[in-house]
Amino acid sequence: MSDDLILVARVAGAFGVKGDVRITSFTADPMALVEYARLLRQDGSPGLTLTGGRPTKGGIIARVAEVQTREQAEALRGLQLFIPRDRLPAPEEDEFYLADLIGLAVETPAGEPLGQVKSVHDFGAGDLLEIQPAQGASWWLPFTREAVPEVRIADRKLVAVPPEEIE
Structure with a gap:
């Protein structure tokens, strides 16, 4: 695309x-x-x-x-x-399009790298971020306030709380 x-x-x-x-x-x-x-x-x-x-x-x-x-x-x-x-209107301050998340670095609240946002999907139960780590298989993270407390478009990163099996 x-x-x-x-x-x-x-x-x-x-x-x-x-x-x-x-x-x-x-x-x-x-x-x-x-x-x-x-x-x-x-x-x-x-x-x-x-x-x-x-x-x-x-x-x-x-x-x-x-x-x-x-x-x-x-x-x-x-x-x-x-x-x-x-053709889309420019997002307001502190807003973004989901497509803007693709390619962002993903890190823990402590600043440890988790990977990069590979894609954003909605299979019917809400948005999911596909996270691609530097090595290994990608994994899914729900795009909720609990799992992703911060999105910093200007810094090209988001802060995520990974599920226990990823940590």
């Missing part, structure tokens, strides 16, 4: 029989997807062009220029949708 693309949504499937598409939104305001309109694929190629939509739990039901049938909508299930980073 290009560093200048940010994941904003994923196609969840079809809605109804006229080709509407259910889209899970990863934006604070799901209707922002309709405002972005032109969404890209992970490689930067054209993805979907939203021509309208309405909010639903966890996302939107959208009309899409490239889709006319339920079967076409269903075939898009799982498609990840991106926008260029420069």
